[in-house]
Amino acid sequence: MDKKSRQIDITYPLYIPALIAFLILVLPATKFWFNSVGHRWVYVLLFSSLLTYLLVPLAQLVAIKEMFLDLPDHARKLHMKGTPLLGGLSIFVSFIVSLAVNYIFSKELVGILIAVSLIIIIGLLDVKFHLRAAYRLLVQIAATAIVIYTGTVLTIFPSHTPLWYLNIPFTFLWILGLTNAMNFFDGMDGLAAGISVIISTFIGILAYQNHQPFLGWTAIAIVGGCLGFLPYNLKLKGDASIFLGDSGSNFLGFVLACMAINGDWSENSIVVSALAPVLIFSVLIYDMFYITIDRYMTGKIHNFTEWVEYTGRDHLHHRLDALLHGKRKTVHFIFLLNIGLGCSALALRNADTVDSIILVVQSVVFLTIVTILERIGNKIRLNGESQKNRHPENND
Known part of the structure; x- marks a missing residue:
C-alpha cells in the first residue's frame, strides 16, 4: 500500500x-x-451521543495502527484515500455503556447484546482476513437464533395456534434481511447512520406512545450513538474521516430489526402492527427487493450464494446519485423519503380503516415515483459507464 493510501484525515x-x-x-x-424531572430519555441521548463523539477519534487511531482501513479501488469504492473502518465499533461500545449506566436491560435485550457482539467480531475478522460472505451469513444466522431463544420473535401467528412455529422462519427472514439491507445501504457518507437515526427516532416515538419506555430508551441510545458519529462521517466539507464498516452497518441493521419485533405497534389492529414497522423500514426493504429482482432478471446472480457474495453499484443511492448529480443531494433525498414514510407509520397507529388504506396507497405511490426516478438514474449511470469504457483516456 502506498503512502497516499495511508493518509488519514x-x-x-x-x-x-x-x-x-x-x-x-x-x-x-x-x-x-x-x-x-422525568427526562431520562434526554440523559440517554446526551450520554450516548457524547460518548460516541469522544470514542470515534480513538477508533480512528486504532484503525490506522492495526490497518482496519477501507482502501480505494477506484471502481466500486470511490473515496480517494484509505479510511478507518471502526466507526461502528464506537457506536456499539457507546450503546452498551449507555444501557448499562442507565440500567436498561431485559432478557430480550441481553440476548440482542450477545448476538450483536458476534456480529461485531465477525465484521472485524472479515476486515483482517477477508472472509467469505457465507461465513458472515452463518454468524448472522447464529446471532438470530440467540435472539429468538431469548424471546425476540415475530408474532404473526398467535401462540395458541399450530401455526405459531411459522413465526420463527419469518423472524429469521426479517432480521437477516434488514441486517444485510442496512449493510448494502452503507454506500455513501452519512447514509446508513442517518437512516438509523430516522428509524430509531420513529421506533422511539411509537414505543413511548405504546407505553414501552425501555424500548424507547434503547432506541434513543441508538439515535445518540449515530448522532455522535455523524460529524465524522457526514462532514459539512470534505469526505468522511471514518466509516461504519460492515460490522457497524450490520450491527445497526440487526439491532433495529430486533427493536421492531419487540415493539407493540398497535393494541387493536394486527394490520397496523404489521404495516407500521414495514413503513418505517420501507426504504431498506424496497432497495433489498428491487436489487434482488433486478440482479436476477439481468443475470447478475443465479442462486442464493451469488446473492450473498455479489457487490455492485446498483443500489437506490447509486441510481439516484446519477440522476441528482450529487451524493449529498442523494443522501438528503433518501432521508426525506424515509421521514415521510415514517410519518405515515405514526399516522397509521390512530387511523381508521379508510385512512389506513389511504396512507398505504400514498406510501406505495411514493415508492412508485422513486422507482421511476431510480430507473431514469440507472440509465444515466449505465450510459456514463459506457462512455468511460469507450474513452478510457478521459478517465484520468
Whole structure:
C-alpha cells in the first residue's frame, strides 16, 4: 500500500468541550436530576451521543495502527484515500455503556447484546482476513437464533395456534434481511447512520406512545450513538474521516430489526402492527427487493450464494446519485423519503380503516415515483459507464 493510501484525515472539532460536557453528565447528581424531572430519555441521548463523539477519534487511531482501513479501488469504492473502518465499533461500545449506566436491560435485550457482539467480531475478522460472505451469513444466522431463544420473535401467528412455529422462519427472514439491507445501504457518507437515526427516532416515538419506555430508551441510545458519529462521517466539507464498516452497518441493521419485533405497534389492529414497522423500514426493504429482482432478471446472480457474495453499484443511492448529480443531494433525498414514510407509520397507529388504506396507497405511490426516478438514474449511470469504457483516456 502506498503512502497516499495511508493518509488519514483525523480532526477533533469540539472535542474538549464535548469531554467537559460528558464529565459533567456522568456526575451522579446530574443523572439524578434528569431522572427526577422525568427526562431520562434526554440523559440517554446526551450520554450516548457524547460518548460516541469522544470514542470515534480513538477508533480512528486504532484503525490506522492495526490497518482496519477501507482502501480505494477506484471502481466500486470511490473515496480517494484509505479510511478507518471502526466507526461502528464506537457506536456499539457507546450503546452498551449507555444501557448499562442507565440500567436498561431485559432478557430480550441481553440476548440482542450477545448476538450483536458476534456480529461485531465477525465484521472485524472479515476486515483482517477477508472472509467469505457465507461465513458472515452463518454468524448472522447464529446471532438470530440467540435472539429468538431469548424471546425476540415475530408474532404473526398467535401462540395458541399450530401455526405459531411459522413465526420463527419469518423472524429469521426479517432480521437477516434488514441486517444485510442496512449493510448494502452503507454506500455513501452519512447514509446508513442517518437512516438509523430516522428509524430509531420513529421506533422511539411509537414505543413511548405504546407505553414501552425501555424500548424507547434503547432506541434513543441508538439515535445518540449515530448522532455522535455523524460529524465524522457526514462532514459539512470534505469526505468522511471514518466509516461504519460492515460490522457497524450490520450491527445497526440487526439491532433495529430486533427493536421492531419487540415493539407493540398497535393494541387493536394486527394490520397496523404489521404495516407500521414495514413503513418505517420501507426504504431498506424496497432497495433489498428491487436489487434482488433486478440482479436476477439481468443475470447478475443465479442462486442464493451469488446473492450473498455479489457487490455492485446498483443500489437506490447509486441510481439516484446519477440522476441528482450529487451524493449529498442523494443522501438528503433518501432521508426525506424515509421521514415521510415514517410519518405515515405514526399516522397509521390512530387511523381508521379508510385512512389506513389511504396512507398505504400514498406510501406505495411514493415508492412508485422513486422507482421511476431510480430507473431514469440507472440509465444515466449505465450510459456514463459506457462512455468511460469507450474513452478510457478521459478517465484520468
